[in-house]
Amino acid sequence: MTLVAIGAAIAVITGIGAGIGIGIATGKATEAIARQPEAKKDIRSSLLLGCALAEATAIYGLIVAILILFVL
Amino acid sequence: MLDKIVHAINEAMANETVFTIPIFGGIPVSQSCVVTWIIIAALVVISIIFTRNLKLVPGKRQLIIETCVGFLRNFFRDQIGERGMQYFPFLATMIIYIGFSNIIGLFGFIPPTKDLNVTAALALMSIVLVEIAGIRAKGVKGWLKSFAKPVAIIAPLNVMEIAIRPLSLCMRLFGNVLAAVIIMEMLKAVIPVGVPMVFSLYFDIFDGFIQAYVFVFLTSLYIDEAIEDED
Numbered sequence: 001m002t003l004v005a006i007g008a009a010i011a012v013i014t015g016i017g018a019g020i021g022i023g024i025a026t027g028k029a030t031e032a033i034a035r036q037p038e039a040k041k042d043i044r045s046s047l048l049l050g051c052a053l054a055e056a057t058a059i060y061g062l063i064v065a066i067l068i069l070f071v072l
Numbered sequence: 073m074l075d076k077i078v079h080a081i082n083e084a085m086a087n088e089t090v091f092t093i094p095i096f097g098g099i100p101v102s103q104s105c106v107v108t109w110i111i112i113a114a115l116v117v118i119s120i121i122f123t124r125n126l127k128l129v130p131g132k133r134q135l136i137i138e139t140c141v142g143f144l145r146n147f148f149r150d151q152i153g154e155r156g157m158q159y160f161p162f163l164a165t166m167i168i169y170i171g172f173s174n175i176i177g178l179f180g181f182i183p184p185t186k187d188l189n190v191t192a193a194l195a196l197m198s199i200v201l202v203e204i205a206g207i208r209a210k211g212v213k214g215w216l217k218s219f220a221k222p223v224a225i226i227a228p229l230n231v232m233e234i235a236i237r238p239l240s241l242c243m244r245l246f247g248n249v250l251a252a253v254i255i256m257e258m259l260k261a262v263i264p265v266g267v268p269m270v271f272s273l274y275f276d277i278f279d280g281f282i283q284a285y286v287f288v289f290l291t292s293l294y295i296d297e298a299i300e301d302e303d
Contacts, residue, residue: 045289048282048286048289049286049290052244052282052283052286052289052290055244055248056240056243056244056247059243059244059247059248059251060243060247062247062250062251063243063246063247063250066250
């Protein structure tokens with residue numbers, strides 16, 4: 001059981017990537033809005049899309065971790 | 073404490089069968105299916121109430137629904153253009169259904185999108201629609217040719233995308249909703265008073281709508297890509 005739990009914990013490390021990705025994307029979006037406030041709407045929608053795509057990796061990690069815990 | 077958390081996760085993972093229809097050797101009806109029926113019933117009732125005796129000069133009730141439909145139409149017109157608007161009814165239905173099923177946790181139901189089967193079905197529907205849209209816009213020959221674009225050597229990757237796209241759509245929605253349900257259950261097990269309400273605001277409402285938006289946004293992006301003509 002301990003080894004399985006460690007495996008699941010390693011799978012959740014994918015969250016790091018998603019965190020860095022979303023952080024960079026949000027930072028750039030804030031910069032872009034500061035530079036061009038009139039483009040706020042477009043920037044927001046592409047930021048949302050990018051965040052959703054970046055977040056997906058963390059979600060895959062979560063699913064793998066849950067599968068490891070409950071299926072193995 | 074730990075037992076409670078484990079119990080909460082187990083409960084969130086379980087996909088219970090509510091009852092069995094006693095024909096053809098018994099068809100099991102799962103919880104997600106029953107909640108979906110409830111959502112369908114609620115949406116049908118709302119639609120009937122709001123679209124009864126429509127007038128040329130809108131009253132208050134009609135104004136609300138016209139604003140909502142107009143908002144959705146503008147949103148999708150930006151995404152898929154005038155040519156893609158023939159797929160608007162499907163996309164709008166999809167976003168309303170997913171949005172409602174994501175926030176139904178507020179009313180004490182289990183969100184049906186927590187069930188992998190539901191999200192897999194939704195993703196399959198949208199990928200079939202994307203490919204059919206491609207065939208309708210370009211013809212079978214043009215559709216087959218579109219796999220070899222921009223260069224012929226990446227054709228295998230383009231074929232693989234048919235499988236990868238629905239897989240990622242389905243897993244993204246399922247994982248997000250399941251994670252939200254698990255975290256909410258854990259919070260309720262640890263601190264039952266006050267705190268879950270604040271988090272529910274994020275996990276149930278904000279995340280639910282964002283995920284519905286992302287699902288439909290990606291589907292419309294794929295449709296747009298499928299029907300665009302380069303030559």
